Amino acid sequence: MPSLMTRIGVDLPIVQAPMAGTSTPAxxxxxxxxxxxxxxxxxxxxxxxAREMIESLKRLTGRPFNVNVFAHRPAKADRERERAWLDALxxxxxxxxxxxxVALHEIYxxxxxxxxxxxxxxxxxxxxxxxxFGLPPAQAIARLKAAGIVxxxxxxxxxxxxxxxxxxxxxxxxxxxxxxxxxxxxxxxAPDSQLGVTALTRLLVNRIAxxxxxxxxxxxxxxxxxxxxxxxxxxxxxxxxxxxPESSADQPYRDALFGPGASATEMTALISGxxxxxxxxxxxxxxxxxxxxxxxxxxxxxxDAGKALAAAGRAKGDGGFGAQWxxxxxxxxxxxxxxxxxETLAREL
Amino acid sequence: MPSLMTRIGVDLPIVQAPMAGTSTPAxxxxxxxxxxxxxxxxxxxxxxxAREMIESLKRLTGRPFNVNVFAHRPAKADRERERAWLDALxxxxxxxxxxxxVALHEIYxxxxxxxxxxxxxxxxxxxxxxxxFGLPPAQAIARLKAAGIVxxxxxxxxxxxxxxxxxxxxxxxxxxxxxxxxxxxxxxxAPDSQLGVTALTRLLVNRIAxxxxxxxxxxxxxxxxxxxxxxxxxxxxxxxxxxxPESSADQPYRDALFGPGASATEMTALISGxxxxxxxxxxxxxxxxxxxxxxxxxxxxxxDAGKALAAAGRAKGDGGFGAQWxxxxxxxxxxxxxxxxxETLAREL
Numbered sequence: 001m002p003s004l005m006t007r008i009g010v011d012l013p014i015v016q017a018p019m020a021g022t023s024t025p026a027x028x029x030x031x032x033x034x035x036x037x038x039x040x041x042x043x044x045x046x047x048x049x050a051r052e053m054i055e056s057l058k059r060l061t062g063r064p065f066n067v068n069v070f071a072h073r074p075a076k077a078d079r080e081r082e083r084a085w086l087d088a089l090x091x092x093x094x095x096x097x098x099x100x101x102v103a104l105h106e107i108y109x110x111x112x113x114x115x116x117x118x119x120x121x122x123x124x125x126x127x128x129x130x131x132x133f134g135l136p137p138a139q140a141i142a143r144l145k146a147a148g149i150v151x152x153x154x155x156x157x158x159x160x161x162x163x164x165x166x167x168x169x170x171x172x173x174x175x176x177x178x179x180x181x182x183x184x185x186x187x188x189x190a191p192d193s194q195l196g197v198t199a200l201t202r203l204l205v206n207r208i209a210x211x212x213x214x215x216x217x218x219x220x221x222x223x224x225x226x227x228x229x230x231x232x233x234x235x236x237x238x239x240x241x242x243x244x245p246e247s248s249a250d251q252p253y254r255d256a257l258f259g260p261g262a263s264a265t266e267m268t269a270l271i272s273g274x275x276x277x278x279x280x281x282x283x284x285x286x287x288x289x290x291x292x293x294x295x296x297x298x299x300x301x302x303x304d305a306g307k308a309l310a311a312a313g314r315a316k317g318d319g320g321f322g323a324q325w326x327x328x329x330x331x332x333x334x335x336x337x338x339x340x341x342x343e344t345l346a347r348e349l
Numbered sequence: 350m351p352s353l354m355t356r357i358g359v360d361l362p363i364v365q366a367p368m369a370g371t372s373t374p375a376x377x378x379x380x381x382x383x384x385x386x387x388x389x390x391x392x393x394x395x396x397x398x399a400r401e402m403i404e405s406l407k408r409l410t411g412r413p414f415n416v417n418v419f420a421h422r423p424a425k426a427d428r429e430r431e432r433a434w435l436d437a438l439x440x441x442x443x444x445x446x447x448x449x450x451v452a453l454h455e456i457y458x459x460x461x462x463x464x465x466x467x468x469x470x471x472x473x474x475x476x477x478x479x480x481x482f483g484l485p486p487a488q489a490i491a492r493l494k495a496a497g498i499v500x501x502x503x504x505x506x507x508x509x510x511x512x513x514x515x516x517x518x519x520x521x522x523x524x525x526x527x528x529x530x531x532x533x534x535x536x537x538x539a540p541d542s543q544l545g546v547t548a549l550t551r552l553l554v555n556r557i558a559x560x561x562x563x564x565x566x567x568x569x570x571x572x573x574x575x576x577x578x579x580x581x582x583x584x585x586x587x588x589x590x591x592x593x594p595e596s597s598a599d600q601p602y603r604d605a606l607f608g609p610g611a612s613a614t615e616m617t618a619l620i621s622g623x624x625x626x627x628x629x630x631x632x633x634x635x636x637x638x639x640x641x642x643x644x645x646x647x648x649x650x651x652x653d654a655g656k657a658l659a660a661a662g663r664a665k666g667d668g669g670f671g672a673q674w675x676x677x678x679x680x681x682x683x684x685x686x687x688x689x690x691x692e693t694l695a696r697e698l
Contacts, residue, residue, distance in 0.1 A: 001379055156518060158612055169401035177526065178545040189429070194529040196545035199677035203612075207682060217548035228479060263507055263552075264542055328548035331507070332555060339639035 004171050004211040004233045008127055009064045010149055011035040012346055013228060015173075015213055016338070017131065017238030019070030019181060019247075020044040021323065025053050027246035029060030029336050034342035037128065037234070038197070043070035044108055047116035054124050064127030066152070069111035072133035075273075075298040077106070082301060088294045089305055092286065104297060104304040108326030111136055122147050130154070133274075134186045135167045142168070152213065154184035157193045161204050169210065173199045173236055176216025180239045181313035182276040183267065184312075192275070200228065202305075205231030219329035221348020239327040243335035251320025253337070256281060262330035269325050275304030279330065282320035283309070351581045353520050353560040357464070357476050358413045360384040361695055362577060362684040364522075364562055365687070366587030367479065368530060368596075369393040374402050375542045377597035378409030379425050382615055383691035386477065386583070387412075387458045390520030395455055396465035396668065403473050404659065413476030415501070418460035421482035421623075424647040426455070431650060441635065447661035451653035453646060455654040460485055471496050480504070482517045482623075491517070503533035506542045511552050522585055523550045525565025529588045529676030531625040532616065537648070541624070544670065548580065554580030568678035572698020586694075592684035601659055601668025603684070605630060611679035620672050622651030628679065631669035 005013055016031040018290065020041030028038030040057060050067070057065055061080055088099040089139040093100045099292035111117055111131070118140050121129055129144055144151060145168060153164035154173040161172045163186070175184045176197025185192055195203070197216035204212045214227035215236035224235040236315035242249050242257055249257075256262075261280040268284045269275045278284055283306070286292075296302050306323065326333075334341065354362055355670035365372065365380040369390030377387030388571055389406060391399035398417070406414055407656050435449040442449045460466055467489050470478055477492055493500060494517060502513035503522040510521045512535070524533045525546025534541055544552070546565035552560045563576035564585035573584040583589040591606055598606075605611075618624045619634045627633055632655070636639075638698070645651050655672065662670040675682075683690065 036357055125603065176545055176547075178548050191613070193677075194526070194616075195677050196525055196547065197567055198525075198547050198572060200570070201528050202566075202572055202678070203680055217545055217551075222579050226578040228573050229575040229578055263539070267543075314623070318409070328542075328544050330552070331552055338619075340351055 005037070006035065010037045013234035013341065014224065014342060015039065015066065015234050015236040016241050017215065017236050017242070017327070018069070019238050020099050020180060022130065022242060022247050022249050022325070024246055024248050027241060027244060028057055028065055030246050030338035031342055032061040032063035032065050034339040035346065036342045037066055038092045039066035039068055039130070040069040040116070042069065046109070047114065049125070050117060051120055051208050054055050054120070054126065057179060058324060066128035066130050067121065067126040068130045069326055070108060070133050071111045071131040071136050072114050072299065074104040074110045075301050075338065076190065077301065081295050082297045085294060085297050085302065085305060089132035089309060092290050092309060093312055094317070096312040096316040096318065098336050099306060101149045101308050105299045106301055107307070108300045118143070121149065125149060128152060130173065130291045132182065132184050135164060138167065155185065155204070156185050156200070157195060157252055158203055158207055160186050161208050164209055165208050171233070172204055172208065173213045173215055174232070176214070177202050178217030179215050180265065181279045181325035181328070182272070182274055184313040185275070188274050193243070199245060201227060201230045201232050213310040217329040218333045221345050223329070224345060224349050239329050239333060240341065241338060242326065243333050244338040250319060250322065253324045256324050257326060257330055257333050262326065262333065264331060265326050269296050271303065271306040273297055273299030276323070276325055277327055279324040279326045281322070281324055282313070282318070283322070299343055353464040353517070354386070354454050357386065359386045361691065362583035363573065363691060363694055364388065364415065364585040365590050366564065366585050367415065367586050367591070368674070369417070371591060371593055371596050371598050371674070373597050374406040374409060376593060377406055378659060379595050379687035380691055381410040381412035382412050383688040384695065385691045388415035388417055388479070390417040391466070392460070392481065395458070396463065396469045397630055399466060400469055400483060403469070403475065404531050409566055415477035415479050416470065416475040417479045417481060418466060419457060419482050420460045420480040421486050421648065423459045423462050423651070424650050425647065426650065428478055430644050431646045434646050434651065434654060436644060437639050437657060441639050441658060442661055443665065445661040447663040447664070449654060450657050453650045455650055456653045456656070457649045470498065473508065474498060477501060479522065481531065484513060484518070487516065491545040502552070505532060505534050505549070505553055507556055509535050510557050513532050514557050514559055520560040520582070521557065522554055522562045522564050523553050523560035523581070523595070525549050525563070527566030529614065529626045529679070529687030530620065530674035531623055533563065537623050545649050546576070550576060550579045551583050559635070560616070566676045566678040568681045570694050571677070573694060573698050586684060588678050589690065590687060591675065592682050593687040594691060599671065601667060602671055604674045605673050606679055606682050608673055611675065614677055614679060616673050617644050620652065620655040622646055625674055628674055628675045628677055630671070631667070632671070
């Protein structure tokens with residue numbers, strides 16, 4: 001049985017994490033062309049937007065790539081909770097002479113409710129499609145597999161990994177608690193096992209029969225080697241790529257990544273409505289201020305407010321309310337072109 | 350410069366974690382005689398008790414060993430808080446026809462306030478003395494070093510590690526968030542960085558000039574190898590040794606370790622007054638019951654109540670209130686004699 005990466009047609013055991021909103025087709029292409037598996041995240045765009053991203057990625061590389069979607073239970077609106085949330089945010093918007101939105105909307109369509117996205121994948125056939133937050137219905141999985149697409153599912157514990165195996169996933173992205181961005185837990189209301197990448201990867205390698213890709217706080221060749229020692233077939237790195245010029249991270253995000261907050265990343269649900277690991281900033285500080293004790297609207301309804309607040313701040317020159325996702329590896333981030341980073345990782349490995 | 354373990358005179362890059370209350374001189378001796386660094390924890394006993402443990406360990410092995418102490422700020426009594434805590438626990442004691450203690454005491458003396466323990470170490474000269482929860486004063490460190498004793502300090506983040514280096518520690522035990530038992534944070538009132546062992550170890554290896562010993566969720570040779578890849582000079586394993594016949598873990602603890610809770614360890618301060626990672630049991634469940642929202646007495650004053658409750662339960666055949674510490678590696682625990690476990694780890698490595 002060839003290894004997972006050989007089967008996909010990728011030389012290095014390195015996956016660049018999808019990072020919707022931060023990764024770009026240019027970043028993914030640079031990674032692919034350097035021998036890794038580049039990824040784009042299309043969870044934050046429509047099928048039409050995803051088509052554009054996939055087409056530009058295909059113009060930039062002929063190599064296999066990964067397209068990631070959010071497979072969460074669609075949001076439950078709760079007008080009263082959303083109203084209270086906006087009321088609590090009102091004084092924060094006021095700092096920027098702005099008003100909160102009048103109402104909040106479910107700004108992203110879950111892949112579970114997006115038949116156009118499924119058809120797009122069947123038509124464009126990316127080498128890999130990966131799922132975050134859960135799994136699509138059996139029929140969608142069957143059609144993607146029949147089209148020859150390799151399927152990754154994230155998992156934060158053994159139970160989620162077993163669900164993914166049963167559903168037909170080809171590999172598990174074992175997301176450790178160290179990982180930046182959204183925690184992939186299938187049920188955000190359940191207690192979080194908070195498993196670190198070492199414990200999780202080793203557990204899954206021992207207990208499930210499909211390949212494991214380790215993720216969470218991995219920034220350099222030594223950490224990739226460590227994950228391969230545990231039996232992972234590859235390592236997925238996100239935060240390592242934020243500072244690449246090809247990412248779409250804005251300057252305040254890049255500055256924060258190299259600031260003192262890098263050693264103090266926080267898990268917060270305030271920005272989007274689901275727990276995500278973030279650099280501490282003015283937004284995360286609202287937990288002890290305007291948003292203390294206020295019930296958070298469902299994901300991604302809360303994110304509508306979060307993005308509006310970030311925009312209001314940016315309009316007045318304050319970049320501290322952005323979704324500055326980062327993992328626990330942040331203190332060792334390096335700013336270099338993606339191709340050079342992949343080459344460096346391969347050499348360190 | 351010889352490696353840390355060579356300098357100490359130990360063949361394998363394996364440290365058996367001290368685990369006060371669970372490790373024994375017999376366990377430590379078996380590890381030492383098999384080529385690892387065995388440890389005893391004397392944080393829970395007086396200098397007289399520690400002398401007995403050190404003497405019995407010396408009878409069982411001629412090899413170097415490690416003696417661990419708790420170097421926390423001595424407890425602050427708060428009679429009102431302790432009264433409220435005992436009141437909240439009263440109905441739980443009642444389940445076992447028992448009464449809570451009339452008052453709570455600081456059951457352990459911090460090494461910071463225990464000159465007799467310092468004198469004992471200077472007299473008995475264990476190869477290694479290790480500190481948990483903080484660092485003793487400069488004079489104590491200077492005297493221990495002058496006696497030729499190698500000093501380890503735990504650290505959960507870069508700042509603590511830098512304090513330990515400045516104080517003269519010879520090595521850092523990098524305690525990842527995965528680790529079982531008490532979180533070694535120096536200041537339990539400050540926000541916890543919750544760094545996983547991979548991110549923490551790699552950060553410390555990059556940023557500090559003394560050897561790093563990785564700890565947290567490490568159960569097998571593959572994980573030890575992974576930590577060595579990160580630049581650690583050794584790995585410290587605790588949970589891996591709980592199921593050894595030489596440990597003093599009682600049967601309910603051993604049963605819990607091999608039960609379903611192993612995949613769902615929790616960080617709780619309810620048992621002792623400081624955060625510690627534990628198998629979920631009847632005690633940890635009190636967070637949603639009798640102890641919900643009740644302010645926890647200072648460490649180790651709360652532990653006085655915790656131990657009384659565990660004893661009351663045990664007297665009626667309920668072992669579910671014990672301090673069943675375990676790390677996130679628990680699902681892959683193995684029950685075998687310590688010598689065989691060390692030999693197995695070395696072979697896997």
